[in-house]
Amino acid sequence: MYIIKNALRNITRSKGRNILIGCIALVIGLSACLALSIRQAAVSERESGLSNLNITASISMDRQSVMEELRQNPPEDSEDTRSSMKEKMSGMKELSLDELKTYAKADSVKDFYYTQSASLNASSIDAVSTSSASSNADSQGNNMPMEGKGMGGMQNQGDFTVTGYSSYAAMTAFSDGTATLREGELFTEGSAALECVINKELATLNDIAINDTITFTNPSDEEESYKIKVVGIYTTTSATDAGMGMNSMDPANQIYMSYEALNSIAEKSAASSSDNALRTQTRGTYVFENVEAYDTFEAQARKLGLSDDYTVSSSDVAAYEQSLVPLENLSTYAGYLLAVVLIIGGVILVVLNIYHIRERKYEIGVLAAIGMNKKKIALQFICEIFIVTLISIMLGCGIGAAGSVPLTNTLLQSQSAEVSTTQETGPFGNAGEPGGRGMNKGQPGNQKVSYIEEISSATNGRVLLELGGIAILLTLLSSGMAVMTILRYEPLKILSNRE
Secondary structure, three states, X not given: OHHXXXXXXXXXXXXXXXXXXHHHHHHHHHHHHHHHHHHHHHHHHHHHHXXXXXXXXXXXXXXXXXXXXXXXXXXXXXXXXXXXXXXXXXXXXXXXXXXXXXXXXXXOEEEEEEEEEEEEEEOOOOOOOOOHHHHHOOOOOOEOOOOOOXXXXXXXXXXXXXXXXXXXXXXXXXXXXXXXXXXXXXXXXXXXXXXXXXXXXXXXXXXXXXXOEEEEEEOOEEEEEEEEEEEEEEEEOOOOOHHHXXXXXXXXXXXXXXXXXXXXXXXXXXXXXXXXXXXXXXXXXXXXXXXHHHHHHHHHHHHOOOOOOEEEEOHHHHHHHHHOHHHHHHXXXXXXXXXXXXXXXXXXXXXXXXXXXXXXXXXXXXXXXXOOOHHHHHHHHHHHHHHHHHHHHHHHHHHHHHHHHHHHHHHHHHHHHHHHHHHHHXXXXXXXOHHHOOHHHOOOOOOOOOOOOOOOOOOOHHHHHHHHHHHHHHHHHHHHHHHHHHHHOOHHHHHHOOO
16 A cells, blocks of 8 residues: 555656656557557447348359469460360359259258249330440340350340249348339249239330230240230339440349249240250359358358359358448558557657656665565556556547547548549559459449448447556556666665765
8 A cells, every 4th residue: 555655646746757658648548549449340340230131142153263273273375274264164064953952951041042044035025225235235146154054055145134033032122122013913922824023114115014915035046935924013223234235134124023934934945945945044042140150151061062163152241341341441550550659659658767767766775775675666666657657548548439439430431432432443444343352252243332431339348448458568568677677776886876
């Protein structure tokens, strides 16, 4: 108790020195609080966001690994490189529905649904034109990969993309509000009846009403036709990508029906012609309870027989991680700031305390001469430094906590604007892809990313504990040299050689 009282007395006696140390510690505390708050906000935002995220994933061919393998072991001739890549790609095939269902048996999978898509033309209606270039889409030889065969299997591209859904749950555009049913009803789930839902823009263009029939044709064989009844009309908020130059990519030309109905068309087409049969693509979607289940799914799928030629990806996780990029960048910069402030501040405090100990050398000699243990003398100096440092850092913490949220939000908005500009222009002035990942890794592609530009809280109990640890660290660092100096002083020499 005497040591603490004496330490407090010495603090009030040496106001100038302690105010100087306090100001330095205040700046350190303020900077550390802001830096730690930003870093903690990034961690909290990631954890809370992922815990509330509806996570879905799909399995696709890992084309990126194929190209990486060829880059690491390139053939001597460039022609061989192209032929090797073509051969490798042609050997890869889309997973069948049975295989997709097999991997859905993994314990981590909460739900599973699937879709089938095909490109069709229509003889009885006109497609909504995407751009002036779209009229040449067929003549330019736009193609679509076939199901179950290599990348070499192609067919002519139709004006309409017809998608068959295994269940209403698979129609995520309707569940997330992107699409809304305006007239009629949805097709019957699981029914093989040739019924469909079309876009209102397409219906308006062709004066189509509920219960009307549309005649669709195989792009590779116009003689092959299918009559499909319109049971519903929907609207969508999806934007048209005119740069694609293909009518089938226009949201207005998207036709929805049940998987069973579209599959019956595909089977009928395959039975009538093997060369010009309608080509389809099947895509399975796996639903997970949380991000931990998603992280374990790939390993479980590998045990169920999934080849290394395929990869598991989630556009949901990728898009959310992409939205965190500005906050993650800010967190990195905050870490650098924290390191610089601690190093510079620590060095200044060490120098000040060494200088202060030399000034109080005679006091140390007197205390040692009257019988006070050197360790207790050193402890008194440590208490002085710790009290001043702790109070100053707590003041800095209070100021930092009050300003951390508005300052972080301001910096976050600036960082979001910078990231958006960088990724829109790309490194060479071209349109860049967010995140720098390949599409098969869950990349959200060219979709507009909604970056996080605001946080609700930053400073919490963990930040306060870390600041307390910083106060102790600075105290030990700045008093370490002083303690070593005190322990080597000889009291009699100090008193006999008083300066």
